[in-house]
Amino acid sequence: MLFLDQTYLFTPGPTPIPNRVNAAMARPMIGHRSPDFSALLEDVATRLKPVFGTKHPVYTLTSSGTSALEAAVVNTVAEGEHAVVVVAGSFGDRLATIAENYGVAVHRLNIEWGKSCSPEELEDFLKGLSGTPIKAVFATFNETSTGVLNPVRALGEVVKRLTDALFIVDGVSCVGAVPVDLEKDHIDLLVTSSQKALMLPPGLAFVAFSDEGLRAIEGCKGKRFYLDLNRYIKSYETQKSTPFTPAVSLIAGAQEVCTMIEEEGWDNVIKRHTLLRDMTRAGVQALGLPLLTADADASPTVTSVKPDTLPAPDIQKALKSDFSITIAGGQKKLKGKIFRIGHMGYCTPFDVLKVLSALELTLVTFGQEPKLGAAVKKAEEVWIKHV
Amino acid sequence: MLFLDQTYLFTPGPTPIPNRVNAAMARPMIGHRSPDFSALLEDVATRLKPVFGTKHPVYTLTSSGTSALEAAVVNTVAEGEHAVVVVAGSFGDRLATIAENYGVAVHRLNIEWGKSCSPEELEDFLKGLSGTPIKAVFATFNETSTGVLNPVRALGEVVKRLTDALFIVDGVSCVGAVPVDLEKDHIDLLVTSSQKALMLPPGLAFVAFSDEGLRAIEGCKGKRFYLDLNRYIKSYETQKSTPFTPAVSLIAGAQEVCTMIEEEGWDNVIKRHTLLRDMTRAGVQALGLPLLTADADASPTVTSVKPDTLPAPDIQKALKSDFSITIAGGQKKLKGKIFRIGHMGYCTPFDVLKVLSALELTLVTFGQEPKLGAAVKKAEEVWIKHV
The missing domain is CATH 3.90.1150.10 (Aspartate Aminotransferase, domain 1)
Structure with missing residues (x-):
């Protein structure tokens, strides 16, 4: 009352959604195969680069956070391959569950809920797996279920020093709020969704790549279609478009978010x-x-x-x-x-x-x-x- | 000018999006684990029933049309199983391609682009496959690429008369504009997306089931996570919720669309x-x-x-x-x-x-x-x- x-x-x-983002999303609908949409998509893919700490375009999927995690899994590890997953809460557990669901040999590094994963713990764990061909190490950047920010740069350093694995990071509840630099942080693939720090409604997932990440997904044998990131990259490179119908209005909102981030700095x-x-x-x-x-x-x-x-x-x-x-x-x-x-x-x-x-x-x-x-x-x- | x-x-x-739908989507964001969201989701799932011709709730996925097709495939046919796909245009071809991507043994019934598939053609095709254990027959209700409406009721009648297969229909560009009755039309699974006849932006997919369709997906061995329809059904039944973060604002828009459809009749x-x-x-x-x-x-x-x-x-x-x-x-x-x-x-x-x-x-x-x-x-x- x-x-x-x-x-x-x-x-x-x-x-919460800023009014000006709602206004952007309420602009007249445009066709997703139009030059107007290509211009919109390219603008967002380019202006999000600093937020994701990448020199490559940031790719947009029409789906929510869990699909971003699933995309991170099915584009990098195939059935029978080995992966390490840092599980320090509910979303680390989800990452591991998705990989297990696809028949990946998952090695869970369990961390007490409420604590971060230290580089020493990861180092010990990876040394214990010495001889196992680890294809990728997955970590949650910000474990939403506990409120813990993992030290991804230090973890990435360990991954790259001890293994040839990809380092793949779930950035769902912090990208847009924390500094990140894929090169310096040794991150090959960083995924997030729209409804957290990025001030948008749920419905979009974003994916950023390092050079090595881009190379790795090309050769991955994991079965996928809607979440096949190669299709998104190819469609962007050839047509500045998406392979499947995108959530046009949410992407228009993302453009306004880019402006807000630039205005604030x-x-x-x-x-x-x-x-x-x-x-x-x-x-x-x-x-x-x-x-x-x-x-x-x-x-x-x-x-x-x-x-x-x-x-x-x-x-x-x-x-x-x-x-x-x-x-x-x-x-x-x-x-x-x-x-x-x-x-x-x-x-x-x-x-x-x-x-x-x-x-x-x-x-x-x-x-x-x-x-x-x-x-x-x-x-x-x-x-x-x-x- | x-x-x-x-x-x-x-x-x-x-x-195009009606202004009142934009206004509904711009209402203050709500948490997707709140009672308010559950009430919203149940309202939409219930009020869409006549539009999908189903007695069961209509399930909502956060993703676009292609993922609806992929969901229809991966929840009904597994690797190595047989499926018939009516290909009368670009979207029938996409259905077949998705199934092939997942290792399904696909039998394509190719129809000249611009023509509908007649029940006789389907009957001949199915008779030619006599002895093959067909798990599902897929058809495009309205082939967007040609502007052809296929006679799904007649096709469904043939499927059920000649086989034990599921009849699965891509309703992407016509659900919300055409009469459909899953029982009478012999359809076990009907999928569509939000950005066509349903007056919404892209970003949602909808799935409706017959009794047999509901039973069939429970036992399907196809690998999937984000698109695992069993998770959506369980989450709805137990909590009137979604297993993964839904596109809340688009679902608020869908509620307004239900009101518009009811007002018009x-x-x-x-x-x-x-x-x-x-x-x-x-x-x-x-x-x-x-x-x-x-x-x-x-x-x-x-x-x-x-x-x-x-x-x-x-x-x-x-x-x-x-x-x-x-x-x-x-x-x-x-x-x-x-x-x-x-x-x-x-x-x-x-x-x-x-x-x-x-x-x-x-x-x-x-x-x-x-x-x-x-x-x-x-x-x-x-x-x-x-x-």
Whole structure:
């Protein structure tokens, strides 16, 4: 009642859509075999390069994040070939499951949920597999289910030092919010989807390649059709088009997102997400709520809170019913134990203050000693250093 | 210059988007694991039933038409199994190619492009395969590349009389414009995409099942993950959700489309498309331009014109440059030989008159004897019977 028609979305994807992106998506539909569409696609493929840290065009698939993971698998490893998958949460598990589904010999490097994979752990694991022809090592850049950012550059260095494998990274919940450089990070294939840091609705997946990544998928024997990346590359190279009908309106939205990122400045986008992370963590801790992850592992896009003495799902429900705020709960192993606050994409420091205020108020309704203003104060103390 | 900012899209997909659908898609983003999303998905799955002629929920995939075809293949036939594919144009060819890609033993029933597949031809073909364990027969309902509507009910009757095979229909460019009844038409699986008669942007695929279709996909051994329909069914049944992140905004648009179809009346939607077909064909013929297809085979959603003495691609270009009208050319075998006018989805009789007027004017610029008003007159003579 207090919020008119307003609702506040703080899930780690989907994330809020800027009005100007909605306006771009509502422009008159155009044919996907028209010169207008080719110009649009090329513009997006080119302007996304810095965001993906690649010198090659960024390819667009019409599908969501899981299909981006599946594309990463079926274009690089075939039935019977060996792959290592870092599993540090629900989405690492999904990567491994997809590969297993296609008959890949998967070696899971299991990491405690809530912790990052250290380069030392990966090194030990790969040494233990010495002699096994590893075709690819898969890692989750930002494990959405725990709020952990893995040290991909250090992991990539280990992969390339110890093996001839491809290094393939699921960037779903952080590309668009973190610095990445495929060459320096030793990443051969980086995939993500539209509905996270990129300020778009769900429905697009993006794929970026290193030189070696491009070469590798050409020869892959994995069976695929809609997700055959060679078809996307060929269609782009020959016609600046897509092999199958693309989600035209979402791609028009992506063009507007490119403009927004350029206006803000890509470096500033990255700094903003770091600030949002630090503000959220400082505020949550000011309320005496434990964080799931260590500072060194903390994600710039999603923060997991593990309240010891209060039921996480009830806090999630109260934020929704009392304040029209949607956050996320835990998944699988962490179901019922944590809640997650997304702070990525179209999210400002004021938005973080909003969710912290709501948390302060909610804890009072849960019978806790009032700490009204305490989280906001701590978050503002972080913010003031950047004003 | 004469048209302000207006452009006119007459391709057989994508098709124009109603403003109210754009407005629905621009509503605030919601989380895809929220009760609000479940309510949205169930509403769409239920209200689309009459449009797909099914008693079961209609399932939504986040991907485009080709993935709908791929889903139809990988969920019903596995490597080494036999399938018959009716190939009467570019999209029948794509169905066959997808199945071949997955190692299915494909028997192509080739039909001359521009003609429909008669039940007799299918009967002869199936009799010729007597003894071969055919797992599924695939047919294109409306062959977009030629503008032919295949007699699916008669074909389905043949399939069920002669074989134990599933009958699987690609409804991409006609579902939402033609009557269909899975039981009476003997269709086990009917797939389509959003950007044709359903008045949505590209990015969604829809799948409808018969009882037998539902049973069959459960046991299929084809390898798939993102396109595994069992996952969509289970997720819907247990949580009214999708297994992977759905294109939330497009599904919100689909809900508005359901309202539009109900307001117009489903029977009237079908009648309108028949009228658009008849007006287009009458108008084109009044200009002395030959149609590719016979009246009995004619599609209610797209009309192919095969000008003998004039270059089809030049007519297409002139409509674009002089009148801001986008139509489509021919594909593959028919490239350069035909042009295609789409008249489906958000298309009224006035829109058909618009494209006919532009054709009348264009023929004059091509040095033909002026027939200004002739096509419009003939089209109006068709229309008046329905006023």
